[in-house]
Amino acid sequence: MLKRIETKVLSGGRLTPGDALKLFESDDLFTLGRLADTVARRKNGKKAYFIRNRHINPTNLCVNRCKFCAFSRSKGQDGAFELTIREIIEKLGGRQKGRSKTDLHDISEVHIVGGLHPDWPFEYYQEMIATIRKHFPKLHIKAFTAVEIDYLSKISGLDLYSTLMALKADGLGSMPGGGAEIFAPDIRNRLCPEKISGDRWLEVMEIAHKAGIRTNATMLYGHVEGYRDRIDHLMKLRKLQDKTGGFQAFIPLAYHPRNTEMLGGYTSGLDDLKTIAISRLVLDNFDHIKAYWIMLGEKISQLALRFGADDIDGTIIEEKITHSAGGLTGGQMTAEDLANLIRKAGRLPVERDSFYKSLKVYA
Amino acid sequence: MMKTKKPERLDTRKALSLLKKADILDLGQSADEMRRSLHPEGIVTFIVDRNINYTNVCVNQCTFCAFWRSKDAPDAYILDTKTLFSKIEETLTLGGTQILLQGGLHPDLDLDYYIKLLQSIKQRFDINIHGFSPPEICYIADSADITIREALGILHGAGLDSIPGGGAEILADRVREILSPKKIKSSRWLEVMEAAHRLGMKTTATMMFGSVEAPEDIVTHLAAIRDLQDRTGGFTAFIPWSFQPGNTEIGTKTKGQGTRGKGQNKKRATVSSAATAVEYLRVLALSRLYLDNIPNIQASWVTQGLKLAQVALRFGANDFGSTMIEENVVASTGVSYRVTKEDIINGIKSAGFKPAQRDTAYNILRTF
Numbered sequence: 155m156l157k158r159i160e161t162k163v164l165s166g167g168r169l170t171p172g173d174a175l176k177l178f179e180s181d182d183l184f185t186l187g188r189l190a191d192t193v194a195r196r197k198n199g200k201k202a203y204f205i206r207n208r209h210i211n212p213t214n215l216c217v218n219r220c221k222f223c224a225f226s227r228s229k230g231q232d233g234a235f236e237l238t239i240r241e242i243i244e245k246l247g248g249r250q251k252g253r254s255k256t257d258l259h260d261i262s263e264v265h266i267v268g269g270l271h272p273d274w275p276f277e278y279y280q281e282m283i284a285t286i287r288k289h290f291p292k293l294h295i296k297a298f299t300a301v302e303i304d305y306l307s308k309i310s311g312l313d314l315y316s317t318l319m320a321l322k323a324d325g326l327g328s329m330p331g332g333g334a335e336i337f338a339p340d341i342r343n344r345l346c347p348e349k350i351s352g353d354r355w356l357e358v359m360e361i362a363h364k365a366g367i368r369t370n371a372t373m374l375y376g377h378v379e380g381y382r383d384r385i386d387h388l389m390k391l392r393k394l395q396d397k398t399g400g401f402q403a404f405i406p407l408a409y410h411p412r413n414t415e416m417l418g419g420y421t422s423g424l425d426d427l428k429t430i431a432i433s434r435l436v437l438d439n440f441d442h443i444k445a446y447w448i449m450l451g452e453k454i455s456q457l458a459l460r461f462g463a464d465d466i467d468g469t470i471i472e473e474k475i476t477h478s479a480g481g482l483t484g485g486q487m488t489a490e491d492l493a494n495l496i497r498k499a500g501r502l503p504v505e506r507d508s509f510y511k512s513l514k515v516y517a
Numbered sequence: 518m519m520k521t522k523k524p525e526r527l528d529t530r531k532a533l534s535l536l537k538k539a540d541i542l543d544l545g546q547s548a549d550e551m552r553r554s555l556h557p558e559g560i561v562t563f564i565v566d567r568n569i570n571y572t573n574v575c576v577n578q579c580t581f582c583a584f585w586r587s588k589d590a591p592d593a594y595i596l597d598t599k600t601l602f603s604k605i606e607e608t609l610t611l612g613g614t615q616i617l618l619q620g621g622l623h624p625d626l627d628l629d630y631y632i633k634l635l636q637s638i639k640q641r642f643d644i645n646i647h648g649f650s651p652p653e654i655c656y657i658a659d660s661a662d663i664t665i666r667e668a669l670g671i672l673h674g675a676g677l678d679s680i681p682g683g684g685a686e687i688l689a690d691r692v693r694e695i696l697s698p699k700k701i702k703s704s705r706w707l708e709v710m711e712a713a714h715r716l717g718m719k720t721t722a723t724m725m726f727g728s729v730e731a732p733e734d735i736v737t738h739l740a741a742i743r744d745l746q747d748r749t750g751g752f753t754a755f756i757p758w759s760f761q762p763g764n765t766e767i768g769t770k771t772k773g774q775g776t777r778g779k780g781q782n783k784k785r786a787t788v789s790s791a792a793t794a795v796e797y798l799r800v801l802a803l804s805r806l807y808l809d810n811i812p813n814i815q816a817s818w819v820t821q822g823l824k825l826a827q828v829a830l831r832f833g834a835n836d837f838g839s840t841m842i843e844e845n846v847v848a849s850t851g852v853s854y855r856v857t858k859e860d861i862i863n864g865i866k867s868a869g870f871k872p873a874q875r876d877t878a879y880n881i882l883r884t885f
């Protein structure tokens with residue numbers, strides 16, 4: 155029974171890895187949900203957030219070519235693309251014909267992630283950020299996963315801290331949480347041996363936090379890992395967060411098997427909800443748990459708002475990485491659609507900025 | 518002797534207040550407990566069957582229906598027997614036990630057509646014919662100028678085994694007037710079901726919500742089904758599903774005639790977004806709690822997606838419906854990818870239940 159864990163959580167106690175395992179193995183979906191819901195409400199009240207943002211993938215060329223990644227291409231391969239900075243500016247609404255000026259004010263954040271380009275120099279990335287900053291001074295620039303930062307530090311010849319400080323000076327506002335996948339080395343080696351280690355990912359994040367750059371954290375689950383690996387992942391994040399306090403949101407990402415070279419099934423909707431709930435309970439030092447609707451699908455994301463999540467991310471124009479890995483949700487959602495999902499889940503829809511400041515409350 | 522107290526029956530007032538106000542987790546948990554006590558084995562059933570639409574011509578032209586064509590539409594059809602038989606053969610080869618035989622209300626098809634259709638299938642194949650929802654039964658009866666009872670008796674005699682619960686939409690005429698003004702009224706839908714049950718035929722019941730109804734209408738619908746079930750016991754399952762806007766008159770703001778041929782295209786109501794997951798689960802859970810005399814509640818993966826259907830298994834549902842071979846055949850031509858039987862079996866397993874293939878009467882044929 156979960157009584158002991160319930161009491162512990164409600165009195166502000168911290169869950170051990172053993173407690174977390176008990177929760178994963180429990181069939182008591184409703185107690186788990188209610189408990190996570192209670193914790194979410196203690197942290198964020200009735201509020202649930204979304205953001206108006208736009209995703210930009212500058213390139214899908216990538217030197218890594220991770221097995222599970224359906225997004226990346228090699229140079230010259232069909233479907234490979236490399237955006238010029240001008241094209242990026244145009245995608246963000248600048249200088250484009252037929253688009254009204256008000257569009258520019260619609261979004262408050264641009265989210266930039268892409269492949270590890272074989273030839274672009276560090277200066278290209280700097281110029282990309284600086285040019286966006288110049289064109290859209292009010293737009294928050296959230297860019298580059300820890301994997302990309304590690305790579306940028308290699309090609310720039312600078313250490314991590316200097317790399318990050320240089321990008322920050324150009325206009326980098328915060329970092330997304332991608333590339334974390336699963337930290338446990340044996341699983342990580344099977345899933346994405348091409349990628350930086352879990353320790354390195356955590357190191358990049360620690361240094362980013364030191365450089366005053368807030369970040370998110372993710373976990374990719376539902377492939378070849380077990381519950382213990384998920385718990386190990388959560389514990390490592392909790393530990394780093396104790397040290398730096400630099401993480402804003404945790405985002406569990408359900409693995410999508412279609413079109414990638416790896417086998418495996420979809421996670422069940424119940425597993426998705428439990429993983430959200432347990433993340434909420436274990437990560438007591440994270441303010442926000444995000445149920446990313448474009449990955450989970452709008453239906454499970456909405457339900458997740460009653461299982462511990464308080465954010466469903468944004469109105470999104472482009473999300474190539476998800477789509478090519480078989481994401482569940484196609485199209486776009488308007489701010490009103492997202493607000494409706496939140497409202498129907500019994501939460502108060504709040505449009506936020508990149509640091510969870512409320513921009514607009516949808517009554 | 519210990520007396521076990523029967524859980525109290527929900528009355529309509531309580532049902533309405535649950536639907537409107539209950540916390541979704543509380544409602545889900547109660548429904549989950551009731552599902553567990555009705556089906557303690559942890560089995561979730563599904564049926565391998567095929568949806569066969571003998572014609573898409575329909576005089577009713579309901580506002581929410583994306584299927585109908587008028588007779589003169591370029592893609593209007595009546596299925597020829599050769600295609601029909603090969604579809605049934607494929608169904609049997611794939612382990613299917615039932616065909617879901619439905620169609621529009623075609624003005625030129627008479628009672629004789631239906632009798633021959635049923636007989637020709639039964640002569641050749643050992644398969645359950647689950648067919649003709651109440652609007653079709655009424656149309657057949659009216660065209661032949663006989664009573665519903667007589668029509669059912671004749672069709673049953675010709676090989677019709679059971680009746681699907683379609684066409685119920687919302688059994689509140691206020692809503693039907695908007696959704697499907699030409700369709701049979703609630704009382705007739707119930708009359709068909711009652712007559713079928715009296716003839717010993719089993720049927721299912723559906724409800725399509727999330728269009729223009731109020732919570733009161735949903736409760737009215739559930740009450741009508743429960744009352745009839747008290748009298749006949751003929752319903753095997755209840756299937757709530759939510760209206761899907763898109764490609765229908767009611768779901769789009771402007772709609773021309775398109776390729777559907779002559780027909781109404783007057784906008785009657787607008788529904789811009791489908792019921793959300795939380796609303797679906799609320800209705801599903803309430804259905805489980807309210808319909809204490811109906812053994813099975815179906816999750817609708819076709820309208821809700823596999824992931825939400827899995828969650829639905831913890832909000833009152835114990836059946837996954839059909840594997841929809843038809844969709845899979847479409848998929849095998851590369852047109853679209855749909856869910857396979859394997860996906861359904863794995864989906865049930867990963868939700869923590871034991872998958873079992875069932876027949877129309879919910880007898881278990883095979884476990885996985």
Ligand code: SF4
Pocket residue numbers: 216217218219220223224225226268269270301349
């Ligand atoms: S997951 Fe990222 S690092 Fe790996 S191949 Fe894809 S884009 Fe490159």
Ligand code: SF4
Pocket residue numbers: 575576577578579582583584585620621622652697700
């Ligand atoms: S009766 Fe209505 S729902 Fe049925 S086929 Fe005709 S138009 Fe469609």
